[in-house]
Amino acid sequence: MTARTRRVVNRVMGGLTALAAGLVILPLLLIFGFLLFQGASAVNVDFFTHLPKPVGEDGGGMANAIIGSLILVGLAACLGLPIGILGGVYLAESRDRRMPWLVRFLADVLNGVPSIVIGIFAYALVVLPMRRFSALAGAVALAVIMLPIVVRTSEELVRLVPSSLREAALALGIPEWKVILRVVLPTARAGIITGVMVAVARVAGETAPLLFTAFGNRFWHQGLDQPIAALPLQIFAYAIAPYDDWHRQAWAGALVLIGMVFIVSLAARVATRGRFSGVR
């Protein structure tokens, strides 16, 4: 191969990979642009501060759904993240062979279960015994969806921490649980947070599992044992309604939902940023 052809091939392959990288972010940019175009006009102060207006009345907002989504996702994170991260640590650190294999396999299966099925599960587990739809039931459904994502990414990231660091800490006479808490997890922190944010973003947009758990609500939050509004539910309801101003509000809701996920992941990164980086 001559120097000339080598340069040409290099340039062509370099261009192709750059093009592929561009195509990866293209859908996100298009979605964002489209939402801005369709929904930006309906995003105003009222949208963030007011309840929905009855059909036919102008104005109103989705404040209850925004708060509802924050409560649902926050509660789901409180339920799902500790279990998920600890489970991931177990999978990565356990010396046992069979049990981690089984958990890993089942977590991957759970990851593939359609979210509406998980909704039915939460319905049977929480809604039926409580005899009503509730924020709690919605949060349980979302937490179950988060679990496999958090478990698997935590495991991968804990595994990436070099064993030389574990040995250094053990050789200092640090007990194993402290080694995990003070050395392994901080080293894996940045990556685990990425995994957590992926899980949060994923459940923030889930609609199907909320249909018969959180159910939706036209009013403000009334307690965790009561039905609660959620942005995806409200977007769904407004989008299939035959009114133009509701459609506009549905677009605005979608825009706000994406914005919220964006801000929450940015905030989580800044708030938990260590001074020095570990494994990413």
Add this chain to the structure above:
Amino acid sequence: MVDGIQVTGVNAWFGSVHVLKGIDLAMAPKAVTAIIGPSGCGKSTFIRCLNRMHEVVPEARVSGTVLVEGEDVYAAGVDPVQVRRRIGMVFQRPNPFPTMSVFDNVAAGLRLAGMRRRADLQEAVERALRQAALWDEVKDGLDKSGTSLSGGQQQRLCIARALAVDPAVLLMDEPCSALDPIATARIEELILELRGALTIVIVTHNMQQAARVSEATAFFLMGELVEFGVTRELFTNPRDKRTEDYITGRFG
């Protein structure tokens, strides 16, 4: 009290592979003992048996007695965590904790042993860094990342981290194999300075290094201790043919 390290009948396995076969060895207190031998002869495994790090590897087993300053580290009821607090270890590759500053790296063992007062920590960290001949180079950047230092500095940081908890023994597992000759020379100087303060056991592939820094040398071959004696004698007048072959480079 018996000083130093007395090893009697130590056997070690990885699964069913017998990697150390009946080792008896007495290492003098506050002196440097070098362990030499070809790759896979069990020298690293041997020093990892001294601070109970061998058993950290899955399926690894040890039998025998190891007396460190008269106490059997494998006696029933002995907590390996406590054993490791008295025996520092330095590894082949520098491994400072990447999420911690230079200061926090050195303070890690002290903090976990319960030292909380800032002034105490500062004093102990400075002492350890001076002992590791690193203080002058890092005193203005104690809050920088430990991994921002050069390879040789990182290794001295790891030595300081091990020295900070004031161990009776320092184990060094090929501490210079990832370093250039200048950094290696600094570590060797350091070993000579530390001699007399604590018992040092160093594994090395470099026979000149063993000759330069140690008082006694043990030659391991295929999991067995072939010869152990005063360093100068072992290198100039080996008793065993296999030792002679190895140190003259005629081996294998």
